[in-house]
Amino acid sequence: MNNRRGETVLFYKPVNCEKCGGPMIFKGVGEYECEQCGAIAYDDYGKVRNYIEKHPGATLGDVSYATGVSKEKIRQLLVEERIEVAPDSVIFLNCALCGAEIRSGRYCSACAAKVKQDEQRVAKVVKDKQKKMGYASDPNRDVTGRRRFERH
Ligand SMILES: [Zn+2]
Ligand SMILES: [Zn+2]
Structure with missing residues (x-):
C-alpha cells in the first residue's frame, strides 16, 4: 500500500492499434477502437472496470493479475470514484479518517x-x-x- 504518498499515477491509454498501428479513437468508458481496422482496446480504467463487472467477487490481487494493472493504480481508480465495486465485493478501501472499510472515495x-x-x-x-x-x-x-x- 504505497499509493498515499501523493505521487501521480499514470494510467495506460491505447494510442496506436496493436494490430495495424492505426490511431485509436476513444469510444467511452475506457474503450478505444482502431480507426483503420476496428480492433478494440481498453485503457487501464476500461480493463479494470470490465473485469470487476464480470467478477464481482474478485480481490484486488485477482483484478491486478487478470488485467495487468497494478494494485496501486486500481486503488487510485477507486479513490477517484471512477470505479465502484459491487456491494458483495471483497475489494476494500479504508476511510481516510476512521479507517472503516469503504467501497469508493476517501471517506x-x-x-x-x-x-x-x-x-x-x-x-x-x-x-x-x-x-x-x-x-x-x-x-x-x-x-x-x-x-x-x-x-x-
Ligand atoms: Zn488497427
Ligand atoms: Zn470514516
Missing part, C-alpha cells in the same frame, strides 16, 4: 458527512468575517493617502 459515509459539515462551517466563518470587515471599513477613508513628492 466512509459518516466521516463524509462530518467533513462536509466542517467545510460548511469554515465557509460560514469566512463569510461572517467578510461581512464584519465590510461593515467595519469606513467608506470615506482615504485609502490611497496623499502622495508627497520629495526631492533628494
Whole structure:
C-alpha cells in the first residue's frame, strides 16, 4: 500500500492499434477502437472496470493479475470514484479518517458527512468575517493617502 504518498499515477491509454498501428479513437468508458481496422482496446480504467463487472467477487490481487494493472493504480481508480465495486465485493478501501472499510472515495459515509459539515462551517466563518470587515471599513477613508513628492 504505497499509493498515499501523493505521487501521480499514470494510467495506460491505447494510442496506436496493436494490430495495424492505426490511431485509436476513444469510444467511452475506457474503450478505444482502431480507426483503420476496428480492433478494440481498453485503457487501464476500461480493463479494470470490465473485469470487476464480470467478477464481482474478485480481490484486488485477482483484478491486478487478470488485467495487468497494478494494485496501486486500481486503488487510485477507486479513490477517484471512477470505479465502484459491487456491494458483495471483497475489494476494500479504508476511510481516510476512521479507517472503516469503504467501497469508493476517501471517506466512509459518516466521516463524509462530518467533513462536509466542517467545510460548511469554515465557509460560514469566512463569510461572517467578510461581512464584519465590510461593515467595519469606513467608506470615506482615504485609502490611497496623499502622495508627497520629495526631492533628494
Ligand atoms: Zn488497427
Ligand atoms: Zn470514516
